[in-house]
Amino acid sequence: MTAPLPDPVVPGPVLVIGCGLIGTSVALGLRDLGVQVHLRDARPSNVELAASLGAGTADPVAAPALVVVAVPPAAVVDTARAALAEFPSAVVTDVASVKGSVSGTLTDPRFVGGHPMAGKERSGPMAASALLFEGRAWAVVPTDGTDPGAIALVEQVATALGSVVRRMDAASHDRAVALVSHVPHLVSALTAGLLTQADGDDLALAGQGLRDVIRIAGSDRGLWVDIIGSNAGQVGDILDDLAVRLDDLRSAVRSADGSVAEHLDRGRAGVARVPGKHGEQPAAxxxxxxxxxxxxxxxxxxxxxxxxxxxxxxxxxxxxxxxxxxxxxxxxxxxxxxxxxxxxxxxxxxxxxx
Amino acid sequence: MTAPLPDPVVPGPVLVIGCGLIGTSVALGLRDLGVQVHLRDARPSNVELAASLGAGTADPVAAPALVVVAVPPAAVVDTARAALAEFPSAVVTDVASVKGSVSGTLTDPRFVGGHPMAGKERSGPMAASALLFEGRAWAVVPTDGTDPGAIALVEQVATALGSVVRRMDAASHDRAVALVSHVPHLVSALTAGLLTQADGDDLALAGQGLRDVIRIAGSDRGLWVDIIGSNAGQVGDILDDLAVRLDDLRSAVRSADGSVAEHLDRGRAGVARVPGKHGEQPAAxxxxxxxxxxxxxxxxxxxxxxxxxxxxxxxxxxxxxxxxxxxxxxxxxxxxxxxxxxxxxxxxxxxxxx
Missing domain, CATH: 3.30.70.260 (ACT domain)
Known part of the structure; x- marks a missing residue:
């Protein structure tokens, strides 16, 4: 850390508030880029740990160019609002998984909502990595009143950390993650939950297909309770749609009128729509x-x-x-x-x- | 095929009826073990193709030790019954994915139901491989009246082909595959089907979790329509159970009373019950x-x-x-x-x- 560093591609200093998995990973990635990073966390031990990993310094900062709010979902709005007041020239961004409540409340032109699509089954600073965002989508969620320069800075940071920026509004974001992340997580949990009543002998026939469907149901539940809770409207709407389709499928299975095939065809059509590796359409x-x-x-x-x-x-x-x-x-x-x-x-x- | 072969571990000759993916793979595997294999199929081109791949001979056989019926599900009972009559000293087995209708109808002591838990997204003899059954479970489904020697022969063949034998009755088998295979397939298709209405931009946020959940929804639908149709009772019962849980989950999401956590916990408990690699409990x-x-x-x-x-x-x-x-x-x-x-x-x- 005393070696001369190349000119940073991201202006600093940056203050990271919340030294969990995401905040510490952002800090580590920025440090690797030569950016001066300051750390803050309600738990001093988290700051100490993150600093010892090389994520930055616990020293106070007077005028950060950027504040990254990486605290638990419920604390994001208050923390970001306080940061906007404390640092009147700083751009402030967050990393929460659901954006509607954040963007609807924080209307300051210097605030830019963000959501890196990265995570791990482990949490906390020890699980952090400068490479966590490599190749992941990073949703950037401004509002009509957001300062263009603030948006540009946040997108520059996301890109510098290896992510692919996807700019969208809060409602689109929350609908999208409900569909591609939150509901699939719940479906996976429901399917895995069916196995709790099974005989062990039944499970001996389990193959890779089942394991794939239920894999994400094995992840940490605390974070997921918060995520589902803060996107309940969008998630609920899609679950309602799913329930209608499930009812239709149940009738189809019992009536043996061939309409099960329509559900299977719709599934194949959905699979074909998901972009493949490198963001392109699925290759042959x-x-x-x-x-x-x-x-x-x-x-x-x-x-x-x-x-x-x-x-x-x-x-x-x-x-x-x-x-x-x-x-x-x-x-x-x-x-x-x-x-x-x-x-x-x-x-x-x-x-x-x- | 003219080289001297080691003593076979499986007695022959074996007649394989139905030279699709599974039948041809059984034949190839048995040929590799030095067993004399005869092939039969309603489509002569399938026999010719399988024979040209080294799966056996199209010549007729007078007294096979074993007949493997690997025809489409709807034709299994008639084909097996005809084989039992044509070869009065042969053991006859099948490979159909659902066993209730087969075992309930074919009560001959020489008939042993079977179901190798193996498949591929491609079908037909060209997709066949002697290694298809390597490490897979092979359900063996006798009835009370089945001859023990017949059971032993079928289990010997499954083991020789690299499978792990799981002996169970037809009802248990059909309930088990409904739970670990058929319903997860339908759930995967329903989840993928939700994506057909999505904006392309929404799908840009798709991550590995979604891809895992929907992967099996991309497979061939013709076979799956048959499988679901022939196990409609068991599949329907589990889907009913799923619908109840989904309704409960929808209420939980909307009420924000914390009961979403119960569903997530049940999912984690289900994941933990699925055996890991090598059939043991999940390792650390x-x-x-x-x-x-x-x-x-x-x-x-x-x-x-x-x-x-x-x-x-x-x-x-x-x-x-x-x-x-x-x-x-x-x-x-x-x-x-x-x-x-x-x-x-x-x-x-x-x-x-x-």
Whole structure:
């Protein structure tokens, strides 16, 4: 921290209020960019911990260029309002997951709502990382009265931290996250909840499909109670829609009139609408499956072989299996190179199949 | 196929009726074990194709030890009944995803219902593989009157093909697959279906959680219409239960009385009940995240580094990101070695974080 730093791409100093996962990660990322960062938290131990991780200094700051409010959802409005008053020339932003209540209350031109679409199952400063925002969407939520320079600064910070900025209004944001995040989380929890009554023997038949559907239901519930609570209107509306569709599906299943197919078709259409990797529309991808021993170094050998074949991996999955020390790795590649990869792996002695 | 083969662990000859994905995969797996396999299909081109892949011969067989009925669900009962009559000393099994209608109708002691929990998004003999059943559960569904020797033979075949046998009665099987497979599939489709009305901008905020929940909704719908149709009773009962819970959740979201937390807790409890890799209870796992360039060979270098560190990978995930040529790989390892791996990767110059 005493080495000369390059010219910062983001003006400072920046004050981060709230040294949890998100605040400390913002601070670490800005420090890596050479920005002077000051830290504040209602719990002094959080500041001390974040400072010891290299996230910045606990010293007070007189005139920050930017204040990042990263406190729990319920405290955002009061904290941001106090910061606007305390620092009359600073831009103030927040990172809360729901924006309607924030943007509706904080009408100062220097306030810009924000929401980085990043998180982890662990929370707190120890879980923080300068890389947390790498490649994630960062919603920037101004109002009509927000100062354009303030918007530009917040977008500059989000971009500098590796995020892709998505500018939108608060209502659009809250509807969007209800649809792509909050309701899927609740659906996942409901589906997982059905398993609590199951026989253990029933669960022995569980495959990867079930595991994917319920994965997010395993995450920390405290934060999610707050998130759902502060977006109850949008979430409730979509759940109402879901309930209507579920009723229709129940009739379809029992009537055996073929209308289950319509629900499945609608599902496929929805899947096709979700952007793929790199934000583009889903590419034509294909999978090559490879059987491997579940021992250290096997994946290393496999990936070396794939690299030798000159093939870039778009995605991959290790299939969980039952009672055997062998695994099947699904390697997802551009469709045009799948056959080449399949052949190349077999030539190199791998049990590859398509 | 003319080379001398080792003594088969499975007695033959075996007749496979229905040369689609599952039938051809069974045939290929048995051929690899040295078993003599005969093929039959209502479509001669399927037999020809499967035979050309090395799955067996189209020649007729006089007295098979085992007949595997792998025809579409609606044709299973008639086909199996005809096989029992045609081959009076053969054991006959099937591979249909729903067992109640099969086991209730076919009461011959030589018939043993079966259901390998394996599939792919592609169908047909070209998608077949001898490795399809590797590490998958294979439900074996006898009735009280089934001959023990017949059960033993089918279980021997499933085990020889790499599966883990789960013996259960038809009602238990159908309830189990409704819970762990059919209803999760429908829930995934309903959730994905909600996205059909979304703005494209809304979907730009989609993260990995949503993608996991809706992944299985992207699969082939024809087979799923049949599966849901033939298990409508069990699926309908669970959907009724789900509807009650959804109504309760909707009230909880709108009343803000804190009862959303109960649903989230129930979800976490359900996730915890699903067996982990190797069929054991979920191990204490931890993740190390690594930022990589999205270029060929990067994963190879990363896995070589992990192998050098002597760490075995339990699971992994490549995070999809938006608009940037960089990725974050989540490497899941036993909790006890995560810190060691994290340190080892940083020492080797990787951008690793926890």
């Amino acid at each position: 991808l294909a999978s090559v499956f490879v059987s491997i021993d579940d021992t250290p170094g096997e994946l290393s050998r496999l990936f070396a072989a794939i690299g030798d074949a000159g093939v870039n991996i778009e995605d991959m999955r290790i299939d969980h299996e039952l009672g055997r020390l062998v695994g099947v790795v699904e390697v997802v590649v551009q469709a045009g190179v799948a056959e080449h990869l399949h052949t190349a792996l077999i030539e190199r002695g791998w049990a590859a199949f398509r | 796992l931890a993740s190390v995240f690594v930022s990589i360039d999205d270029t060929p060979g990067e994963l190879s270098r990363l896995f070589a580094a992990i192998g050098d560190a002597g760490v075995n990978i339990e699971d992994m995930r490549i995070d999809h990101e938006l608009g940037r040529l960089v990725g974050v790989v989540e490497v899941v390892v036993q909790a006890g070695v995560a810190e060691h791996l994290h340190t080892a990767l940083i020492e080797r110059g990787w951008a690793a974080f926890r």
